[in-house]
Amino acid sequence: MAYTEEELKKELETKEYEYGFYTDIESDTLPVGLNEDIVRAISLKKNEPAWMTEWRLEAYRAWTQMEEPAWANVTYEKPDFQAISYYSAPMKKPKYESLDEVDPELLDTFKKLGISVDEQKKLAGVAVDIVMDSVSVATTFKKTLAEKGIIFCSISEAIQEHPELVKKYIGTVVPERDNFYAALNSAVFSDGSFCYIPKGVRCPMELSTYFRINQAGTGQFERTLVIADEGSYVSYLEGCTAPTRDENQLHAAVVELIALDDAEIKYSTVQNWYPGNKEGKGGVFNFVTKRGLCEKNAKISWTQVETGSAVTWKYPSCILKGDNSVGEFYSIAVTNNYQQADTGTKMIHLGKNTKSTIISKGISAGKSQNSYRGLVQVNSRADNARNFSQCDSLLMGNECGAHTFPYIETKNKTAQIEHEATTSKIGEDQIFYCNQRGIDTEKAIALIVNGFSKEVLNKLPMEFAVEAQKLLEISLEGSVG
Amino acid sequence: MLKIENLHASIDDKEILRGINLEVKPGEVHAIMGPNGSGKSTLSSVIAGNEDFEVTDGKISFLEEDIAELAPEERAHKGIFLSFQYPVEIPGVSVTNFMKTAINESRRAQGLEDMPANEMLKKIREKSELLEIDRKFLSRSLNQGFSGGEKKRNEIFQMAMLEPKLAILDETDSGLDIDALRIVSDGVNRLKSKDNAVVVITHYQRLLEYIVPDYVHVLLNGRIVKSGGKELALELEEKGYDWIKQEVAV
Incomplete structure (x- = not known):
């Protein structure tokens, strides 16, 4: 563990959400409400080509015909979609060439987020794209990447600079009308990240995006598109925070991954949107559609640590289209107080000899509800498909809930599908045992939870694993006794 | 070192300990024997500070300090160690990681820095050899499997690893075959010094052949009804507990 115990202790003392600051930066915000004019206005602000505007409008029209899904195991007051502003951008200079040009106050924001961009550049070799209130403000390391032919930039920039790639791939994995939130995102997304790794290139560093909602009354709708061309490899990290607010903020993102033949994408998320206060007031509604497509011999691996948000609705999935392709999903979802999470994955086996692995760890504390929902589907042509699923739930206290909804559909007799599930509770005897060895209760819980989550934490890139571990501990602070 | 006076303790309003008196001095080995349900494990839990039990009367002091109000971890920091009869499992937490956390928590309580990694490794190596523990064992999840x-x-x-001042061994012999019993007892004996003390809680005399006590106490219905030297253990082994019950009744 790289962080010092002293730091940890200090953090444990702060009971409140620690990323809950608001940065006072002048914003350019569109009036609230949504109609075709707003969609056009967003597209215009971003100086988009006509095909993009048309694509958005199609999505908008589809969305108006759709209903918000109600099947998830969560209850919340439906957002008023006409009361949200769909575009908010930091006013000063929308785009920067280097960090030196960035508003100092913004840089301060990054510091508070624990992203020392400079340090990351030097030590970890992480290229960072930072999206604040839906607009990408800084992409570091662009030059180094460009030498390898790697494109890593904001999606708006990609629409300008690489329209052929965006046009070819956007909406191919998550179509505009895929679901209510995806359609909404397609209509109004204001920014996000774009990444293209050329044939046979192994991306030499972790690529990273930090998302932050800052402005009140805004929604964040970012769109991420990652394309790994044949035989390439990329590891991509995504982190999220938001300030503390009484109202519920909406976050509806779409992430599309495309792994062409023999390519591999590792996509890791540490989601720490504001979860609301102890009484369940405020917090981010996190309604996200993430999906990846694997061509022949390709591999997509999703790893997520979900500790934030008042309500989470999220199922990073893999379409295993190509023969011998591999899909993986490793997840830790922590809910405390009144948080609700309905999360899991879909593994769609279309190709022959396709393999998928699902490891899900749910930790519920307080009065929270934590659900795993997963689908393993084996198509009639997917001979010798294999899946292994493991869903473990850990309960803390008597007022929380853990639920598992595994769906298995197979149309091929050669499929091998395994599902294991356990539910356990942190026992007083475990805590006393730790106490007796000199470990106080708070630390004992952190130890037990980290042990429980270890299989998934191990899948995260090093620098993220430490952060994730800290987050788990902070999220569960004060949940026992 | 440990001084217990007229200790009464209960769980769910049921009184288990009914006036225990016991004094343990540095360098001593005490054995507490007694039939099932006599309160042996309760006594060790109460000394360690298990909050499931309520101390209704009496006093426990350790190193001349009243510890009744101290949390279990604070007692551990002062040097009280309990070897559990039924050690719990903690999946995903390796023996090494658990020990590292425990040692550093205690050091921090004493205002010390974390133990440097090389020192920790050296200590782990030394102590695992003492107990003939395979290094692979140390990377396994604590007690799991x-x-x-x-x-x-x-x-x-x-x-x-923790080098306590007072070690309470609760039924450490149960579940041990003869070889393991020898290794464990050798370990305990080698850790013994004039500055620390051991309280052995056991059912049988067998363990006491290896860890030889200076004093033997018989616990019956929550009271120490008889104390003596190591020969008392032999007598108990031979005659069982019934004769003491009768003696006490008279």
């Missing part, structure tokens, strides 16, 4: 003997050996390994 351990045999009865492995669990007990692991308890004594932790004791060796």
